[in-house]
Amino acid sequence: MYINRNDTIVERFPESYLTMLPITIETMPMVHFAPKSKFFQVSTVGCNFTCPGCISETLTSHADAVAGALQSATPEMVVQRAKKQECIGIVFCLNDPTVSYYSFLALAQKAKEAGIYVGCSTNGYFTESALRGLIPYLDFVNIGLKGSSDDRYRECGAASSDPVYRNIGILHDAGVHVEVSAMYINGADDEITSAAKRVAAVSPDIPIQVMRFVPFGEAAPDLEPTIAASENISVRLREVMNHVYLFNSPGTEYLNTICPACGKTVIAREFYGPMGCRTDSISDDGRCTCGWQAPIRGPISREQYTEFGMLGGYRTTRAIEMAHAILVTLGIRDDGELGDVLGDIIREDFIRGMHDRIQQIDSWIGLIEDLASRAGREEEGRTLISYIQERVEIITEGAARVSSRPTVYYSMGYPLFALNAERFETNLVEAAGGTCVNKRIERKGKPGVNIPAEELNLFNPDYMFISGFLSSPVSDYIHYCATHGIVTEATRSGTIYNVPAGWDFGSPRWILGFMYIANTIHPEIFSFDLEQEEREFYRRFYGITSDEIVQNRDFSRASIG
Structure with missing residues (x-):
């Protein structure tokens, strides 16, 4: 991402941005700084790491493919746009600012001159001198941890993990608000627990965001831990860290800030797209009724900004x-x-x-x-x-010929995270001859909202589908229903189904999911040979002829290997 021009290292794409748009800070994500506030997000292309399964693979690994979309903007222009859209600060995320260091530094300087906040999301792999050059202009940083060991960092193309943990200490000691997002990969419990201990050595009060790994790119599907397993690791991390939150897990309660003194929920949050969350409620500026004060820095916005459509954050x-x-x-x-x-x-x-x-x-x-x-x-x-x-x-x-339309509930992750009424998946259910009860839910999120068990019980669906994008195993799903008082016709009859990965959202493979839904809710009418349909689709449109198709959650890469 840099070239040598006349013995000077310069950026390939200086002052050039792929995205420039307003977001809520929780989609960065950030949980303890300026909750609900509106920030101006900028991103470029490329990365200094090559992590398997990167959620931003298209713009990090295919930099040349999307470079044609970059928009030139001086630091003054970016700051002006941010202030015009009434953003209280600027945040660099989606790709790493190390590949656009000089542009980000100049932008940060202008933003501070204008009196607005500056932050970034980064893997933290800066030299010490480069980091110290940024620190005077930084208010908050999210450091994305890949693990704790040198071996794990070498998988991402780095030499060791030490610079990252050194930089966490430097940032914290300098008074910059630091949060860390730690990748949790199935079977790598030691990596994330060791990472938490290394962060706790700096300060146990640094919020740690557990990022449940969702395999994109060439990452193997079995590297994805279940939501239940991710909640278990979050409980273990709370033994060494004071503020632990679980992301990429729709329906989990482990996004909330709980008072350590009395156990009440002080800040309630819900899943809000990949790598993001949404603050639903804050009691008395983060103060519990018992007097405990949540450690929030920066202002708390009274109004919630909502990003349009798929704009903002990792959406x-x-x-x-x-x-x-x-x-x-x-x-x-x-x-x-x-x-x-x-x-x-x-x-x-x-x-x-x-x-x-x-x-x-x-x-x-x-x-x-x-x-x-x-x-x-x-x-x-x-x-x-x-x-x-x-x-x-x-x-x-x-x-059109069905004599009765079974009721269907469509969730993502855990049972109580309901997809929005207008979502494509709910429309597929209706087109396949079902009645999707999600259509009765008026509230909206991205891509859905948490609902109470009582509401789901009133829906009493005949079938319950688990999204093929961010899912739970049926066994975990049933266990959750049993322990949370969810009793429906579907739980009684066992008509709960995982839609195969990648079959209902994100790519033309949705046609396979449509056939799967039709087969499931109307077996008396439909009998698509899904194995044959899958082989035919992959052969014709992906050039994959092997019967050994390994499904993954990536949109553009239909199989691995």
């Missing part, structure tokens, strides 16, 4: 990944060709309208058609659309 990377996923099924694998299309759509603010286009079958098909036209792959687009439409017609015609 933006998911939108780019979804466009990437369609282009891959059209046969576009070369970074140069990919970059021409992705660059255009990001530059045109195409991402802003994607949220609405991916909620209905017809508009999803229209999105494929649009991208095929932009890429000059009209014939490939027609082939994909024809495959999808043939199966859609079979299902919708069959659904």
Whole structure:
């Protein structure tokens, strides 16, 4: 990301940004600094690490492919835009500021001159001199920990873990608000517990965000721990750290701030997209009724800012990944060709309208058609659309003949995190001849909201589906229902199902999920051979001919190996 120009190291893309938009600080994520406040997010492209399963893989590992979408902006221009949109600060996240160090430093200096906050999300792998150059302009930092050992850091391309933990101490001693997000990989309990102990040696009051690993890219699916296992590790970390929070786990209660004196919930939060959360309520500026004060720094906003559609935080990377996923099924694998299309759509603010286009079958098909036209792959687009439409017609015609429509509840992660009423998955249920009870939920989140057990019991669904994006094993799901008073027709009859990974959201593979839903709720009508359909889809649109398909959660990479 740097070049040598006349014996001077300079950035390849100075003062050039992929995203510049307002977010709530919790989607950075940050939990103990300026809750509910509106910040101006900036990101560039590239990274100094190469971590397997990176959630931002398209913009970190395919920097050249998306560089065409970069927008030039001077530090003064960025600060002006932030203040015009009434943001109280600027935060650099999505990729690492080490690859845009000089641009970020200049921006941070201008932001401080303008009297607004500055923060960043980073892996923390700075030289000490580079970090000390930034510190006078930093108010808060989220350090993403890959683990504790040198071996784990070498997997990401670094030499050792020591610089990161050294820098946590330097930042804390300098008075910068520090939070750490620690990756929790299945089977790597020692890595995260050792990491917590190293952070606790600096200060046990540093908030630690446990990031349940979700395998993207080439990461193996069995590296993903369950939500239940992640909650168990969070309990263990609370033995050494005072503030432990669990992310990437829809429906978990381990995002809340609990009073250590009396056990009451002082700050309630819920899942709000990958790597993010949302603050639902704060009691008396973070003070418990017993008098304990939550250690919050910065102002607490009285109003909650809500990001539009898929903009803000890591949802933006998911939108780019979804466009990437369609282009891959059209046969576009070369970074140069990919970059021409992705660059255009990001530059045109195409991402802003994607949220609405991916909620209905017809508009999803229209999105494929649009991208095929932009890429000059009209014939490939027609082939994909024809495959999808043939199966859609079979299902919708069959659904029109059903004598009764079973009720279906669609959740993500744990049972009490309900997908939004207008989500694509709920529309697939309706199109397959079911009645999705999520349609009765008026509240909205991203991609859904927590609901009480009493509300789910009143819905009393015949079937319960667990999203194929962020899921729980059916066994954990049933256990949760049993221990939380959830009793429905589905729990009594055992009609609870995991949608296969990648089959209901994020890529054209949703057609496989549509057939899965139809088979499940109307076996008297539909009998798609899903193994054959999967092999045929992967052969025709991914060029994968092996019967040994290893499913993963990545949108654009349909299989690993």
